[in-house]
Amino acid sequence: MSVTLHHVIDGPTEIDADAPVLVLIGSLGSTLDMWRPNIPELGRRMRVVRLDPRGHGGSPAPAGDYSMADLADDVVTTLDTLGVDRFHYCGLSLGGMIGQYVAAEHPERVRTLTLCCTSSWYPDSTPWIERRAAVLAEGTASIADAVVARWYTPDWAAAHPDVVAESVGWIASTSDVGYAGCCAAIGALDSRERLRTVVAPTLVVGGADDLATPVDPHATTIAAAIPGARLEVLPAAAHLATVERAAAATRLILTHAGV
Numbered sequence: 729m730s731v732t733l734h735h736v737i738d739g740p741t742e743i744d745a746d747a748p749v750l751v752l753i754g755s756l757g758s759t760l761d762m763w764r765p766n767i768p769e770l771g772r773r774m775r776v777v778r779l780d781p782r783g784h785g786g787s788p789a790p791a792g793d794y795s796m797a798d799l800a801d802d803v804v805t806t807l808d809t810l811g812v813d814r815f816h817y818c819g820l821s822l823g824g825m826i827g828q829y830v831a832a833e834h835p836e837r838v839r840t841l842t843l844c845c846t847s848s849w850y851p852d853s854t855p856w857i858e859r860r861a862a863v864l865a866e867g868t869a870s871i872a873d874a875v876v877a878r879w880y881t882p883d884w885a886a887a888h889p890d891v892v893a894e895s896v897g898w899i900a901s902t903s904d905v906g907y908a909g910c911c912a913a914i915g916a917l918d919s920r921e922r923l924r925t926v927v928a929p930t931l932v933v934g935g936a937d938d939l940a941t942p943v944d945p946h947a948t949t950i951a952a953a954i955p956g957a958r959l960e961v962l963p964a965a966a967h968l969a970t971v972e973r974a975a976a977a978t979r980l981i982l983t984h985a986g987v
Contacts, residue, residue, distance in 0.1 A: 730801040732809055733779045734786030736760055739771035748839070748987060749815040750774040751807065753823030755845075755968060756910055757868070757875060757899035759785035762820075765974035766981070773987045774816070779806060781822060783906015791905055793912035796919070800829040804837075816985045817928075818842035820970055821941065822910060828919045828950075831926045838928040840985050841954075844977070845938050845967050847946040848919040848953070856915030860908045868907050872899035878939045879968045891971065923953035930957040931984040933977065935965035 740747035750770060754762035760778035763770075770776050780787040782794065782802050803826060807815065816839050819827035824846025831838045850856065862871055876895045877885075885892050899907075932954075934947035941947070943961055951959040960980055962973045970977040 730798070730805040731782055731788045731790065733781065733802050733806040734760070735780070735806060735810070736778045737810075738767050738776040738778070739773075740775050747775040748985065749812050750776050750981070750985065751803070751812075751815050751817045752776060752778045753781055753803070753819045753826055755821035755823065755879075756914065757784070757872075757902050757907060758895070758968075759898050761785075761894075761898070762968065762971065765971055766978045769978045770981065773982055774985065777807070777810065777812065777815070779803060781826065781910065783903050783909050785902075787906075789903035789906030790909070792909060794909040796825060796829050796913050796917055799826045799910070799913060800833065803830055804834060813837065814839055816840045816842075818844065818981050819846065820844040821846050821967065822914065825914065825917055825919070828923060828926070831928050831930075832919070832922040835925075835927045841926065841928040841930045842933065842981050842984055843930065843950055844933040845935050845941050845947075845969050846950070847917070847941045848923055848950050849917060850915070853915035856911045860911035860915070863904050863908045863911065867904050868902045869900035872896045875899055879966060880972055881937050881964060881966045884964070884966075884972050895968075920949070920953060923950060924955070926954045929984070930954045931980065932957055932959045933969065933980060934959065934961045935967060935969035935972070936961050936963045937966045938969065940967040
């Protein structure tokens, strides 16, 4: 059963031709605050709907393992509740995985698709099985430092200790059950065939120094599978490239959405 997701709306309050809707969903273990560096410019041009996926931030955390279909259905249910019919979609990592499913299953609703630092398939699901078990045994705080160490390049992290500390806090405050449920969804992910059915104009964004979802094979696989997709690689950026290279990432999102 789908759930209604916690959300924040930035920018114009009315949906009209002058304020196209942009949906944003971030990384596993983050909250909708992840997009804060991008919001001033995005919100000036679009009506931005930021969502916490289930198990994250202020959203419900149902018990049990989740599927990518569950996470996508939550997005559609929430947008229906908000009266949003058609929208541009941008997701990073887990948010990008959800976006692949939404775009394939609801092609009439997605105007453009931007997939950042994400994957369509992990040939070895063992790390996700192990992370799920670790979180259920010892809590999200036990993995927070190790995960965030891969989110930013070392030099950028050293120059922005406040952002690193906040990021660690996001993960540590994420529901153990919710985080583990999403690990199960990621471990079972295989969207490679589904990508071929995506019709929304698609931009794939990678971070040149992303250790979590390296451009090759993750971004390159997605870009090759979606008809007409374009790949952009941000230099000097790790997994949360939209934070580390916020200005460049924001320009790419806006340009792709045509606003």
